[in-house]
Amino acid sequence: MRRGLRDVLFVVLPVVIIAAVAPLLYANELLLFSFVMYLTLAQGLNAIYGFTGYLPFGYVGVFGAGAYGFAISVMILGLPPFAALAIGAAAGVMLGLLLTPLLRLSGAYFAIANLAAAQAVYQVVSNPALQDITKGPYGVSLSEVFAPRLSYEVGVAVLAATLLAMAWLRNSRFGLSLQAIREDPISAAMAGVAVVRGRTIAWLLSALIAGLTGAVFAWHISVFYPETAFDIGISIFATVFTLFGGAATLIGPLLGVLVLYGVYNTIGITVPQYFQLIYGALIVGLVLFLPDGLVSLLTRRGIRVP
């Protein structure tokens, strides 16, 4: 518990404060929002992947469900933004619940089935036949609730709540029991851990985070298309950032986002012709030399990181 408090004071709090004041220092709010979004999504993915070893390739499906849950609540139901956020989060959790039977599969099959599910949701949302509800492939416009500053602040609040939840997982008995499942589900069962229930809770937490993040995303950008909200690149980024920094820790995914998304936004924009090469080399190098992520530079030496 003392360790948990330390993580909150020295990791969660600084990150949240910096994210909250950043718009005062830097004008590109959309870029800042993207950082906040990936910081949150990487942690959400960490909840399921880092703690139970299940990699949801289709994580963006839950994110997109949250975005469309928000959009439909505003467009069709005429709900105010905060109620629409709740619906978006609920949409993410509902999709997560629908997919819980996949947790009985082994890891590789879970990853593939999860991706297929995301594609299925995308197909439904972008179907022109459902245009009256989803606007189909023509995209949504939520100009009546557009509020870039407020939605950014809500995004930071979601990040804060996510980081607190992850600090708890990192330091709690429940979180450690989840890691036992990741290490060896059979041994975990012999230790008395309810394996399927543990995976289910981690996955629903992960889905809640993605659904909520998707809803805030929809609010913040307010005009988007199915390809935007279900862009597989979002899954890939969240996964790569988490792995690069180091899964199952609090600071790993944070580092991953700051370094890789930072690199992406500097060389990706200034020297786009070299970007793919540098980015690819960075990732290959990491997989080869630091398969457990940047934090393993410390953990290998027996140093515990938050």
Add this chain to the structure above:
Amino acid sequence: MSPEPLLRVDRLVKRFGGFRALDGVSFHLVPGEVLGLVGPNGSGKTTCINVISGLYGRDGGSVTFRGRDIAGSRAHMLARRGINRTFQSPRPFLSLTVRENVEIAAWNGRGDGTKADLDGLLEQLDLHRHAGRAAGDLNSAQQKTLDLARALATAPKLLLVDELAAGLNPAELTRMAERLRELARGGMALLVVEHLMGFIDHVTDRVIVMNAGREIFEGKLGEATRDPEVIRVFLGTAHAR
């Protein structure tokens, strides 16, 4: 009056495809008793432990623990009810520390072990010096001992031990045998699978000899070694001694 059996295994059958790994095995165990389970490679000893501990379902017969059939109970429920085991090739949580390995079992297994109990457990098993190390850094014999520590942290009433002695040196063997006897004196029932006959002789009250999924002998180890069928089964195998 003899005590009520803690575990009753009755005509247990386990098939893999058409192959019967267990073909009608029956025995029982009372609290405080140590039963040895011996037999050549592939005779079904580990399979028997896997069924009793809830990892495998069964295809016939019954397993009754504390008066209730375990059918349909998942392994973690059985662990909480008091059945635990070690693995023939050890399976600790490799990237977690030795202490965390044991803590997880104490928290989830309803072993209500306090911090002091866990320290004592690690100390008894000579694991306390490694408490902060990753389980993956231990050697195989230490990992087996850690399996045992994890099982004990759930405070089992029935402990199934699968070839714990392999890889231990003579001094460690003696200590391990003493520990198992000590657990039995405390009321725990133990099923001990082992190839080392000296160890079996030292630890068990009674043995069952299995061959090809069937029981071919039950009684004292000393009598087993004079039983013609047992001699025939073991003759020429590496373990005939």
